[in-house]
Amino acid sequence: MKSSKSYVEENKERFIEELVELLKIPSISADSAYKEDVIKTADAVKKSLAAAGCDVTEICDTPGYPVVYGEKIIDKNLPTVLVYGHYDVQPPDPINLWDSPPFEPVIKKTEIHPEGAIFARGACDDKGQMYMHVKALEYMVKNNDLPCNVKFMIEGEEEVGSENLAWFIERNHDKLANDVILISDTGMIAKDVPSITTGLRGLSYVEVEVTGPNRDLHSGLYGGAVANPINVLTKMIASLHDENNHITIPGFYDKVEELSKEERAKMAEAPFSLENYKKALDLNDVYGEEGYTTNERNSIRPTLDVNGIWGGYTGEGAKTVIASKAYAKISMRLVPNQDWKEITELFKTHFENIAPSGVTVKVNPHHGGQGYVTPIDGIEYQAASEAYKEVFGKEPIPQRSGGSIPIVSLFEKELKSKTILMGFGLDTDAIHSPNEHFGIWNYLKGIETIPFFYKHFTNLKS
Amino acid sequence: MKSSKSYVEENKERFIEELVELLKIPSISADSAYKEDVIKTADAVKKSLAAAGCDVTEICDTPGYPVVYGEKIIDKNLPTVLVYGHYDVQPPDPINLWDSPPFEPVIKKTEIHPEGAIFARGACDDKGQMYMHVKALEYMVKNNDLPCNVKFMIEGEEEVGSENLAWFIERNHDKLANDVILISDTGMIAKDVPSITTGLRGLSYVEVEVTGPNRDLHSGLYGGAVANPINVLTKMIASLHDENNHITIPGFYDKVEELSKEERAKMAEAPFSLENYKKALDLNDVYGEEGYTTNERNSIRPTLDVNGIWGGYTGEGAKTVIASKAYAKISMRLVPNQDWKEITELFKTHFENIAPSGVTVKVNPHHGGQGYVTPIDGIEYQAASEAYKEVFGKEPIPQRSGGSIPIVSLFEKELKSKTILMGFGLDTDAIHSPNEHFGIWNYLKGIETIPFFYKHFTNLKS
Numbered sequence: 001m002k003s004s005k006s007y008v009e010e011n012k013e014r015f016i017e018e019l020v021e022l023l024k025i026p027s028i029s030a031d032s033a034y035k036e037d038v039i040k041t042a043d044a045v046k047k048s049l050a051a052a053g054c055d056v057t058e059i060c061d062t063p064g065y066p067v068v069y070g071e072k073i074i075d076k077n078l079p080t081v082l083v084y085g086h087y088d089v090q091p092p093d094p095i096n097l098w099d100s101p102p103f104e105p106v107i108k109k110t111e112i113h114p115e116g117a118i119f120a121r122g123a124c125d126d127k128g129q130m131y132m133h134v135k136a137l138e139y140m141v142k143n144n145d146l147p148c149n150v151k152f153m154i155e156g157e158e159e160v161g162s163e164n165l166a167w168f169i170e171r172n173h174d175k176l177a178n179d180v181i182l183i184s185d186t187g188m189i190a191k192d193v194p195s196i197t198t199g200l201r202g203l204s205y206v207e208v209e210v211t212g213p214n215r216d217l218h219s220g221l222y223g224g225a226v227a228n229p230i231n232v233l234t235k236m237i238a239s240l241h242d243e244n245n246h247i248t249i250p251g252f253y254d255k256v257e258e259l260s261k262e263e264r265a266k267m268a269e270a271p272f273s274l275e276n277y278k279k280a281l282d283l284n285d286v287y288g289e290e291g292y293t294t295n296e297r298n299s300i301r302p303t304l305d306v307n308g309i310w311g312g313y314t315g316e317g318a319k320t321v322i323a324s325k326a327y328a329k330i331s332m333r334l335v336p337n338q339d340w341k342e343i344t345e346l347f348k349t350h351f352e353n354i355a356p357s358g359v360t361v362k363v364n365p366h367h368g369g370q371g372y373v374t375p376i377d378g379i380e381y382q383a384a385s386e387a388y389k390e391v392f393g394k395e396p397i398p399q400r401s402g403g404s405i406p407i408v409s410l411f412e413k414e415l416k417s418k419t420i421l422m423g424f425g426l427d428t429d430a431i432h433s434p435n436e437h438f439g440i441w442n443y444l445k446g447i448e449t450i451p452f453f454y455k456h457f458t459n460l461k462s
Numbered sequence: 463m464k465s466s467k468s469y470v471e472e473n474k475e476r477f478i479e480e481l482v483e484l485l486k487i488p489s490i491s492a493d494s495a496y497k498e499d500v501i502k503t504a505d506a507v508k509k510s511l512a513a514a515g516c517d518v519t520e521i522c523d524t525p526g527y528p529v530v531y532g533e534k535i536i537d538k539n540l541p542t543v544l545v546y547g548h549y550d551v552q553p554p555d556p557i558n559l560w561d562s563p564p565f566e567p568v569i570k571k572t573e574i575h576p577e578g579a580i581f582a583r584g585a586c587d588d589k590g591q592m593y594m595h596v597k598a599l600e601y602m603v604k605n606n607d608l609p610c611n612v613k614f615m616i617e618g619e620e621e622v623g624s625e626n627l628a629w630f631i632e633r634n635h636d637k638l639a640n641d642v643i644l645i646s647d648t649g650m651i652a653k654d655v656p657s658i659t660t661g662l663r664g665l666s667y668v669e670v671e672v673t674g675p676n677r678d679l680h681s682g683l684y685g686g687a688v689a690n691p692i693n694v695l696t697k698m699i700a701s702l703h704d705e706n707n708h709i710t711i712p713g714f715y716d717k718v719e720e721l722s723k724e725e726r727a728k729m730a731e732a733p734f735s736l737e738n739y740k741k742a743l744d745l746n747d748v749y750g751e752e753g754y755t756t757n758e759r760n761s762i763r764p765t766l767d768v769n770g771i772w773g774g775y776t777g778e779g780a781k782t783v784i785a786s787k788a789y790a791k792i793s794m795r796l797v798p799n800q801d802w803k804e805i806t807e808l809f810k811t812h813f814e815n816i817a818p819s820g821v822t823v824k825v826n827p828h829h830g831g832q833g834y835v836t837p838i839d840g841i842e843y844q845a846a847s848e849a850y851k852e853v854f855g856k857e858p859i860p861q862r863s864g865g866s867i868p869i870v871s872l873f874e875k876e877l878k879s880k881t882i883l884m885g886f887g888l889d890t891d892a893i894h895s896p897n898e899h900f901g902i903w904n905y906l907k908g909i910e911t912i913p914f915f916y917k918h919f920t921n922l923k924s
Contacts, residue, residue, distance in 0.1 A: 030779030091781055097677065160779050187683075201682060205780045214744035215559065218894040220663060220865030221649075223795050224765030225756045227749035230790075231703070231768050237693065238700035282676035287689035287820035294687045303686030306693050307783050312770035313791060317492030317622050318667045318828045319553055320793050320866075321769050321894050328692075329775060331782050333685050358749035366780045403682030404782075432680040432783050 004448045005391075007139045012444055016107070016118070018048070019131050019443070022087075023105045023120040029065060029088035029160045038156050041087045042066050045130075045154050052134045053141030054152065060172075062164035065156030069175070072141065073149045079461040080149040081454060082178035084411070084419075085130030085185065086158030089122035090432050097434035112191070112428055113439040124438035125431035129184035129424060130154060132443060136450035145451060147458040151178060155407075158185075161205065161367025162407040169414045180380045180457060181411050184446060186401050186423030191441065193271060194388040196381060197421035199299065199400035200408055202334030202371035204344045205307075208351060209362040210236070210326045216312075217322040227358030229326040230311045236354055236361075237328060240304055244290035247304050247332075249350045255337040259300055267295060270397055280428060298402035303333045329366075333402060340368035340406075369406015372419065379460040380420040387422075387452035391445065422446075422453065466910045467853075469601045474906055478569070478580070480510070481593050481905070484549075485567045485582040491527060491550035491622045500618050503549045504528050507592075507616050514596045515603030516614065522634075524626035527618030531637070534603065535611045541923040542611040543916060544640035546873070546881075547592030547647060548620035551584035552894045559896035574653070574890055575901040586900035587893035591646035591886060592616060594905060598912035607913060609920040613640060617869075620647075623667065623829025624869040631876045642842045642919060643873050646908060648863050648885030651732060653903065656850040658843060659883035661761065661862035662870055664796030664833035666806045667769075670813060671824040672698070672788045678774075679784040689820030691788040692773045698816055698823075699790060702766055706752035709766050709794075711812045717799040721762055729757060732859055742890060760864035765795045791828075795864060802830035802868075831868015834881065841922040842882040849884075849914035853907065884908075884915065 008015070027041035028034040042059055049070035050057045057070040068087065073080075092102035100106045105120035118128065133152070140146035153176060155165050169176060186197040212229040213222070242248050259267075272295055278286065288297040297303070311326030313319035332347065334340055348363040355361040374381060376398050388396040401421075408419050424446035430436045470477070489503035490496040504521055511532035512519045519532040530549065535542075554564035562568045567582035580590065595614070602608035615638060617627050631638060648659040674691040675684070704710050721729075734757055740748065750759040759765070773788030775781035794809065796802055810825040817823040836843060838860050850858040863883075870881050886908035892898045 030781060031777065090783075091775065091777060091779075093775070093777070094678070097786075159781075203682075203782070205782070212745070215892060215897070216556070216895040217743075218865065219765075219767045219769055219793055220665075220760075220795055220863070221889060221893075222760060223767045223793075223864060224750050224763055225748060225760040225864075226743060226745060227747075228767045230771050231699065232749075234696035234699040234768065234771070235703075237696040241693070241697075281679075281688060283674070283688060283820060285689075285819040286687060287694075287818060288686050298682075298684060298687040301686055303681075305681045305685045305690045305784055306696065306774065307681055307781060308774035308776045308785070309692050309696070309788065310772045310776040312768065313553065313555070314770045314772040314789075315493065315553060315555065317553075318669075318791065318793070319492060319621075319769060319894070320665070320667070321552075322767055323770070324559075326771065327776075329780065331681055331685075331780070333682055356749060357747040358745060360746075401682070402685060402687075403680065427683060430677060431683075432781070433678040435677070 001145060002143050004139050004451045007143060008444050008448050015135050015447065016440060019128055020105045020118065022127050022131060023118065023122055024103055026103045027088045027156065028091050029157050030091050038065050038088060042068050042156055045087050048134050049152055052138040060168060062168050064164040067165065067168050068154040070152040071150065072146065074146060078148040079179040079458055080151060080177065081457065082151045082153060082176060082181045083133045084181055084183045085133065085154045086126045086156065087130065087154050088156045088159050089127065090159050092121045094434060099435055112426065113441065115439065115441045117437040117439045119435055119437040121436055123436050124425040124429040125436065126158065126185045128438040128443055129446065132184055132424065132446035133450060135447045139447065140451050140454065147454050151176065163367060165407050166410055169410065173414065176415055178415060178417050179461060181417055181419040182453065183405065183419060183421050184423055185405055186403060186421045187425040187427055188423055189270060189397060189399060194392045194394065194396040195399045196384050196396045197401045197423055198374045198376055198398040199336065200372045201402055201404050202338055202340045202369055203331060203404040203406055204334060204340045204347065204368040205331045205366040206344060206347060207329050207364045207366055208327065211324060211360045212358060213322065213324055216324050219320040219322045222322055226322065227356060228322050229359055230323055232356060232359050233311065233326040233328060236351065237306060239354060245288055247302065249346050251346050252343065256302060256335055257337050264296065268293065270295065270399060299400035300335060302335050302338060305331055307331050333404060334371055336371040336373050338371065340370055344368060369404060370409035372408040374418060374420060378418055379457065380418045383453050383457035383460055384420050384422050386456040387449050390452045391449045463607060464605045466601050466913045469605060470906050470910050477597050477909065478902060481590055482567045482580065484589050484593060485580065485584055486565055488565045489550045489618065490553050491619050492553050500527050500550060504530050504618055507549050510596050511614055514600040522630060524630050526626040529627065529630050530616040532614040533612065534608065536608060540610045541641040541920055542613060542639065543919065544613045544615060544638060544643045545595045546643055546645045547595065547616045548588045548618065549592065549616050550618045550621050551589065552621050554583045556896060561897055574888065575903065577901065577903040579899040579901045581897055581899040583898055585898050586887040586891040587898065588620065588647045590900040590905055591908065594646055594886065594908035595912060597909045601909065602913050602916065609916050613638065625829060627869050628872055631872065635876065638877055640877060640879050641923060642879055643881040644915065645867065645881060645883050646885055647867055648865065648883045649887040649889055650885055651859060651861060655733060656854045656856065656858040657861045658846050658858045659863045659885055660836045660838055660860040661798065662834045663864055663866050664800055664802045664831055665793060665866040665868055666796060666802045666809065666830040667793045667828040668806060668809060669789065669791050669826045669828055673786060673822045674820060675786055678786050681782040681784045684784055688784065689818055690784050691821055692785055694818060694821050695788040695790060698813065699768060701816060707750055711808050713808050714805065718764060718797055719799050726758065730755065732757065732861060761862035762797060764797050764800060767793055769793050795866060796833055798833040798835050800833065802832055806830060831866060832871035834870040836880060836882060840880055841919065842880045845915050845919035845922055846882050846884050848918040849911050852914045853911045
């Protein structure tokens with residue numbers, strides 16, 4: 001039987017071409033202007049699943065964008081792997097910072113990717129990583145190496161909070177029944193340091209609006225005499241962190257899981273160079289919560305970041321105006337045990353409370369999700385660990401990610417199965433940023449590694 | 463000889479039509495996309511001066527937009543009035559808040575303007591008020607009622623800081639030689655309360671840029687571990703005011719003129735209803751510097767307002783990003799004795815000093831100007847006072863304006879003559895705001911009143 005390694009070697013050109021085609025479709029779920037492209041991408045994914053060997057493929061409608069479903073059931077008595085991924089992508093702006101158009105993929109060599117990387121929005125998050133699973137299935141089917149049943153659930157709303165995936169899952173428990181959920185939508189520590197993401201942060205995303213006077217005013221005639229919504233908004237946002245960068249929202253930390261000295265010490269063993277980290281971002285210093293390391297700040301600690309702010313005159317030149325309204329988009333990353341709905345309420349109450357009497361404040365919750373932790377003593381983790389060992393020749397390192405896949409905790413609640421996160425991207429892949437890319441080496445390694453997870457999970461499960 | 467009152471009555475329809483035509487040209491000096499329209503407006507003003515009776519009219523080139531010059535010299539031994547105004551306008555955005563297109567003037571009745579008001583950008587600031595002087599000249603020439611010489615200097619860069627007017631004045635001392643400078647670019651307290659603006663605030667306008675990481679980052683992977691330029695900018699701006707809304711920039715208040723109890727008591731006599739003020743702006747409370755009244759806050763006290771702020775994702779939906787850069791436009795209104803260049807330096811130094819080490823900060827000064835005070839015992843003030851008495855039947859009230867005409871202090875320095883500010887607009891005219899308008903009653907009253915200033919100034923000067 002042909003090894004996944006040699007099959008990938010023989011077919012890599014085609015694997016790359018197929019991904020490039022998929023990346024050309026601008027499936028931006030956040031912007032309704034791209035509705036048709038999102039739908040078109042769902043169709044392309046469905047076709048690819050059928051071509052890879054799924055016996056059943058469907059476009060499943062939801063109140064929002066459809067879920068692409070596929071399955072290959074070889075024996076009802078064998079375990080079933082459910083692959084989750086998403087075919088939508090983040091908005092590409094700021095466009096002007098891209099070296100090449102975000103939806104015209106180009107392959108370029110980089111210091112970290114001497115074998116070349118594919119530059120395009122969605123290359124890594126998540127079209128590239130999702131497509132690894134489609135090609136891994138193709139290998140297993142074509143080479144009679146599929147040891148169990150497989151199902152695919154590829155959604156189109158992950159970048160806008162998976163608003164309708166819960167709706168879909170609640171209505172399809174039987175269809176989605178599985179023994180483990182397999183996801184590649186996270187990263188690995190380094191090309192020579194395989195890692196398994198054992199923790200995800202939760203998320204609460206809100207939009208705030210501060211209204212002062214009922215119309216824009218001349219800053220000379222009214223300046224200093226009425227509350228300026230922008231000045232007020234900056235004061236309100238600034239007050240959300242204290243001088244030690246602790247978040248000041250009452251009750252925010254009440255349920256935060258405090259890790260033991262031992263756990264923190266184990267985390268600290270992961271290879272990390274603060275110098276390289278700062279160098280990669282052109283920073284002369286890092287910044288964050290007092291008393292925690294950089295790796296702790298972006299994984300085991302909750303955060304509050306403004307993702308966007310706007311108000312008043314932002315055009316060319318000068319306009320001496322006091323705006324009637326100012327806005328901000330704010331997201332909070334949460335750690336296990338923090339409930340996103342509860343945190344959203346705490347934020348709303350606090351933000352409305354700190355508004356001075358000269359303005360009115362509106363808080364509009366966008367979306368959110370719970371954090372998640374994968375137990376490292378379960379067979380899912382063991383199977384993934386064995387798979388990495390076979391391909392990378394070394395034990396993977398468990399790591400907490402700062403990112404969020406809000407839907408993961410729901411999977412466990414609704415489908416009663418654990419999720420395993422086998423990510424092949426790198427922190428430097430610039431996901432959500434201009435010039436997002438995915439290393440060809442990583443892409444192919446992922447396709448090579450995934451079949452081993454199926455093998456070991458089936459063995460451990462039997 | 464026909465009175466200005468009866469001439470205005472006979473010609474008012476035409477006076478309104480002519481102004482409406484001028485308002486149709488979008489002379490937005492801040493936005494280079496409107497360059498041709500700004501030039502076109504200058505030509506229209508030149509033609510109107512010739513038609514009104516100027517013997518000489520010129521388009522005077524500068525490094526920026528041209529100055530329109532006109533003159534009628536009837537006797538070198540008689541005094542000369544120099545009329546200053548501007549033909550450029552503020553940008554109209556936010557466009558969506560206009561009830562009618564900003565450059566398609568419409569006449570509508572309002573509670574304050576039962577005779578109707580012209581709604582258009584520039585209706586009051588300053589095309590409408592500038593054009594009162596053109597029509598007043600027409601009256602005086604047609605009715606042999608021009609008692610002295612007159613010169614016009616109408617610029618096209620007032621809304622962007624009169625960047626090249628100093629350049630023009632320095633090179634044209636003789637051409638611009640005059641005995642008094644007459645300006646209508648301010649307001650009056652109320653239709654039945656004529657007032658003369660005796661003070662203007664100075665201005666310093668800057669743009670700031672805060673840069674964190676060298677690219678936009680995923681807020682999950684980096685959130686909490688690097689300085690978020692937007693969060694940092696809000697902290698920096700918030701820190702510019704203390705809990706009493708005093709400005710915290712070291713040295714900012716050093717040269718601020720402190721008014722005596724008596725002066726403040728006299729100011730307090732001007733008719734003012736805080737209830738109506740709040741009602742007009744839909745505010746449940748005013749907001750400002752501790753220890754000063756609303757009228758003091760916006761006239762005799764310096765202020766710092768953010769006029770615009772932007773950074774990160776401001777589009778539809780949600781994007782979990784940490785922006786690489788955040789920006790703000792900030793203006794400071796200054797009182798007499800504060801030097802705008804010195805204040806700009808103080809701001810720059812302070813703002814750079816308070817930046818945390820995780821970011822870099824750039825401060826780009828836009829423009830500025832000094833404040834100004836007109837002595838109320840000079841003949842300019844007396845002449846204006848007499849003119850109002852003849853038309854309104856009552857003594858005008860001297861008032862300090864919160865606004866700035868940065869160039870006024872330069873006039874005195876360069877041309878050695880005093881400036882008199884006869885404004886006919888109302889605070890409610892929404893200048894610099896959506897739905898800017900100018901009362902037809904005010905427009906015609908201005909045309910009627912101006913010739914009396916010429917008469918009394920000439921008498922007092924002789």
